[in-house]
Amino acid sequence: MPADAEALKRLVGEAAAELVENDMVVGLGTGSTANCLIDSLGERVRNGLRFIGIPTSKRSEERARALGITIEGFDRHDRIDLCIDGADEIARGSLHLVKGLGGALLREKIVAAASDRMVVVADESKLVDHLGTHAPVPVEISSFGWESTVRQLAQLGARPTPRRDRDGVLFVTDGGNMIVDCAFAPIEDPPTLEASIRAIVGVFECGLFISRAECALVAGPDGVVRIDRG
Numbered sequence: 407m408p409a410d411a412e413a414l415k416r417l418v419g420e421a422a423a424e425l426v427e428n429d430m431v432v433g434l435g436t437g438s439t440a441n442c443l444i445d446s447l448g449e450r451v452r453n454g455l456r457f458i459g460i461p462t463s464k465r466s467e468e469r470a471r472a473l474g475i476t477i478e479g480f481d482r483h484d485r486i487d488l489c490i491d492g493a494d495e496i497a498r499g500s501l502h503l504v505k506g507l508g509g510a511l512l513r514e515k516i517v518a519a520a521s522d523r524m525v526v527v528a529d530e531s532k533l534v535d536h537l538g539t540h541a542p543v544p545v546e547i548s549s550f551g552w553e554s555t556v557r558q559l560a561q562l563g564a565r566p567t568p569r570r571d572r573d574g575v576l577f578v579t580d581g582g583n584m585i586v587d588c589a590f591a592p593i594e595d596p597p598t599l600e601a602s603i604r605a606i607v608g609v610f611e612c613g614l615f616i617s618r619a620e621c622a623l624v625a626g627p628d629g630v631v632r633i634d635r636g
């Protein structure tokens with residue numbers, strides 16, 4: 407079995423692509439693992455699969471379109487049958503997630519919320535006992551008044567860092583907003599923290615995904631394991 411990270415992502419992308427059936431409406435995630443899923447779906451489309459993709463970012467949309475996947479939007483669809491997306495951390499048991507290191511968390515959460523089922527795909531390095539162990543919680547905020555919003559995030563106990571590119575320019579999301587990466591000590595109560603972050607005026611969404619994933623497909627040296635929410 408492949409052990410390097412890229413091979414594991416391809417493996418889990420292939421496994422997740424098998425969940426898609428003809429005529430489904432499918433939320434397409436963002437990130438390197440979701441890219442492997444999209445590539446595998448492109449292969450299946452070449453072999454005759456028909457489905458509609460609703461992407462969670464401009465880059466996933468471009469990748470999917472280039473592979474011949476049909477892309478539509480919420481103007482055509484009220485509900486999504488299945489959303490498949492990556493994660494930065496997956497809590498064992500609860501399957502609460504941290505997402506958004508790729509900057510797509512707001513669109514990802516909108517798509518997840520509109521989906522009947524969410525399946526998260528990852529390699530085993532993303533499994534943790536407590537969220538916040540390795541990854542900060544990305545928070546998408548308004549660029550107007552961002553300094554005030556950042557101060558309020560710090561009052562929740564975070565060490566907030568506005569995300570910038572290599573040249574020091576503030577990162578801009580697909581929706582034209584900012585991201586603040588909020589490092590917390592391991593998070594004891596993710597649902598309460600999510601509610602507290604979302605209550606701050608100026609915050610659009612945070613990268614904590616609470617009880618949204620029905621199951622995780624996790625790739626390791628022994629293959630892909632399905633973990634259901636406990």
Ligand SMILES: O=C[C@H](O)[C@H](O)[C@H](O)COP(=O)(O)O
Nearest residue numbers: 437438439492506508509510
């Ligand atoms: O904004 C990005 C997304 O939440 C990604 O799904 C997440 O960062 C995982 O990305 P990757 O599969 O590249 O580790």
